[in-house]
Amino acid sequence: MKYILVTGGVISGVGKGVISSSFGAILKCCGIEVTSIKIDPYINLDAGTFSPYEHGEVYVLDDGGEVDLDLGNYERFLDITLHKQNNITTGKIYQQVIDRERHGDYLGKTVQVVPHITDAIQEWVEKVSKKPVSETGKIPEVCIIELGGIIGDIESMAFVEAFRQFQFRVKRENFCVAHVSLVPQPKTTGEHKTKPTQSSVRELRGLGLSPDIIVCRSEQPIGQSVKEKISNFCHVAPQQIISVPDLHSVYEVPVFMENHGMAEYLSDRLHLGITPLPPMRKYMKPWIELGDRMRHLKYEVTVGIVGKYTRLEDSYTSITKALHHAGNKVGFKVNIKFIEASNLEQTMLVDDPASYHSSWHNLCVCDCVVVPGGFGKRGVEGKVEACKWCRINDKPFLGICLGFQAAVIEFGRSVLKLDAANSTEVCEETAHPVVVDMPEHNTGEMGGTMRLGKRTTVFKDSAVNSKIKRLYGNKDTIDERHRHRYEVNPEYIEQYEKNGLHFVGVDVEQKRMEILELQNHPYYVAVQYHPEYLSRPMDPSPPFLGLILAAKDRLKAYLTRGCKLSPREPQSDSYDSEEECNELTVKLPNDHDDSSSAYSSSSLA
Template sequence: MKYILVSGGVISGIGKGVIASSTGLLLKTLGYNVTAIKIDPYMNIDAGTMSPTEHGEVFVLDDGGEADLDLGNYERYLNVTLGRDNNITTGKIYREVIEKERRGDYLGKTVQVIPHVTDAIQDWVERVAQVPVDESGEAPEVCIIELGGTVGDIESAPFVEAMRQFQFRVGKDNFALLHVSLVPSINGELKTKPTQASIRDLRGLGLVPDLIACRCPHALPLSVTSKISMFCHVANEQVLAVHDVSSLYHVPLLLKDQGLIGFLRNRLKLDDVRIAESRQARGNKLLTMWKDLTISYDRLFDKVSICLVGKYTSLQDSYTSVIKSLEHAAMQCGRKLQITWVEASDLELEAQHDRPKEFHAAWQAVCTANGILVPGGFGLRGTEGMIAAAKWAREKKVPYLGICLGFQIAVIEFCRNVLGLKDAHSAELLESTPHPVVIFMPEISKTHLGGTMRLGLRPTVFQPNTEWSAVRQLYANADVIWERHRHRYEVNPAYVQQVEKAGLAFVGRDERGERMQVAELQGHPYFVGLQAHPEFCTRPLNPSPAFLGFIAAAAGVLPEQIKRQANYEPPHPKAHLHMENRDVPQVEVVTEQVAKVTVA
């Protein structure tokens, strides 16, 4: 196993995740199987209870793990299926160590950070690195490890020490360190001092960088590269300039052009790892497709405008996977994506008096968009604005996509304004509502929040006589599809018959036919809601069908895209079969069309 550690310095949020993912992608183009691990030094067990506006999106995995958004980058770039153990946190490590201590596993020893915590970290990395992550079922040859935060943070100290020890545990030829640092431009002058200080701190902790990836606004001149080389004690070719580019899809090719592949081949003796010719051919094909992707992206001129009506728009990272899903779908439709961000509360009537400028700007964005998207979220704030946006989309025949909360919002709006159920609402948002069209799921804990929702990969069964459904056609007319879920509330079954009779069809349900999971309005260009989060399974070269249909409808090319989807295959549809420790439901699906379909 070859390990590549990606660390960061100066400030966080400078692109370690994208650089780590791009490095893994380049190794995949050589035919290697690549996995990834993200280390987050916070005390939380996982990201599930963290605010999106503080930490960004909570990314959900097949096994129900709630993880850092960088795991989404890994899955999209590497086209792999990761699990909760691919995200290490301080909380997870300390919980494991304390549980061992309580069992007496340490045989009376005084439990300390060194060696017990650092050993637990290393053991975890080695164990998870061996888990197959793609459809081949084969163990990876390369593991990318991203260390969150910045070097020198007090909370990351045990992980840095663990990695210092780890380089000797696995051997020099099997461990490389890529350090990402910021080279800011001050009045047009590129400053190297922050990078020098960051490398000095790193060396003081016992880690020596093999590569320094310099995040900078533009390409580094030779004089700056030489200065970093001299004062950071590395060769010129070990300094990479990761400058701003037109899209993040260019980053792998930018690294390739600067010799990253050649350096890692020599440094890690990758040529000693034998790769089958079929895998090499697959890697060459991947490189060609990625190049074509970046070229086509740069040549897009026709635009499609999407209005995203959300609750956490103050931090756009809250919707990272949604943005990527829209981008991937727009590229396949040959359109350049334009997103207009609308804070949902700005659409509400109170804003007309309190914030008239924001109110009119928000409604202008809604009224002029080619499509309206309402993503997931929690809590009452802004939901009336979301309902107003859904009403506009339904009445004005504007393509609409509702995800999780957005799906429930569409049902609430339909019940209020089509069925005439005044004050219909969700029991989550308004317990006193006379018409609780969305209710709490009975099996969900009301006392513990972390990891207690309906999480992970779940099946959706398309109902009989739904061949007309655009969503079903986009999924290649499948009987059963799999998407990832993250919710505590569901549509109230007591209102389903009434809603469907009025025209909003629940074309997709759970395996028992009891939970509503896909809604589609008949006679509308594209008015769709999904209880699941299809954005978590999108890929640059294989967009999420639900998002693809939304963008295609907004661009006026839905029929063409439906034809193209005839051969759609979900990303690694059998990947979960190789995940022995994954909490993936084994279900029996019974419908009127299919007597008995067993889905593993």
């Protein structure tokens, strides 16, 4: 087993997750089986109880693991299924060690950070790295480990010490360290400053780990003289220092890094045996085509996201990625407007009329609307108002989780004339509880008690003409990931369906409503699950694809063709010559648009 440890320096949120994912994408293109591990040095057992403002969205895995959003990057880039064990936290490690101590596994010894905690970390990494990849059943050849935070954090000291020992445990030829560091460029001087990188590498070396690769993150590419300066002070050859500036999209990073010969270096450093490599245009073709397609999108579509946590865009990372995946597929550049749900409520007309009118203006100019999930009472009435506006004005709409429940509440009030219709999460004493809690998932505990992970949704026999079923390829069942503890009250289902709101998808026991759809609407679909978690750059999620197509009045034609794109749309790109493809890969390092950067230290973890 080969291991690549990715550490960070200077500041957090500099892009370690994307760099780690890009290492994996490059190796996977070379035929190497890859898995990933994310280490979060916080004491929480998992990310499930975090506020979205704390660490961004909570990403959910097939097995119900609530984890850091970086595991979403890994799954999207590598197109693999990870498990809750692929996310290590300080809390998990200490809980395991304490349980062992209580069980008597240490035979009366004093339990200490070294060796017991550090040994537990190493054992966990070795065990997880050797689990077969779900998609192929093969044992991974390379495990990429991202250590959260930055070198020097007191929280991560035990992990750094564990990997200092681990490099000797697995031997040098099986262990490689990549250090990601910010190289700032102050506007006052206009030159890149290397001191922060020097300091972080010096601290890393002082802790017993020497970087084999230094990835320098910056707004603009750093020059050769800067690389040589870093090389002199950090004991790393200049060719092992990679400058990764802000690019047009995170999906350009694998091709960018491979332009620097990353696969060849890793093959040599870790004895992977993947050289000599074929021409880059062959093994990196999917990523080259994806980057090229994203740079040449001819049309634009504006999507409004009516959310509760819009102050931090990372709160909706998977949703924004899924929208871009769908847009790229059908040739549309997606422009996103984040709309604070509470600003749409009538009370804001008095409290803050400027925000009220601005938010409603943004909603009205959007081509389509997404109402995503969330928890608690705040902003729910604003989400209900957004659902009503989309329904009445034939605006393409996609509701997710709480957005699904808001659509049910709105229809109940407006069409069924149940004025008090509400969720018991918002109003426990409502006269018409159209959304109720699931008793088995409301145990009083806050962590890991929701309906979590991949569940099967069954399309009803009556859903023959359903748009969403056709978008899923007319399958009878689908598997999607869930994260909720409230559901539609089954006592009201018949009343809803008689009045035109059809629940076309249900759970396997046909008790829980999973998908709703309005037939006499261009696209009014809401789902209880979270389709954004399974969206991939080259295989977008069907509900999002339908939303983008409907926003530009192309959904009907797409469905008529049997869910196939027309020849005019960029279903797949090809290159007329080897020179044209090579020209793209040569131009890529310096050909980027800072004004629309999707890969910046401020937006990535």
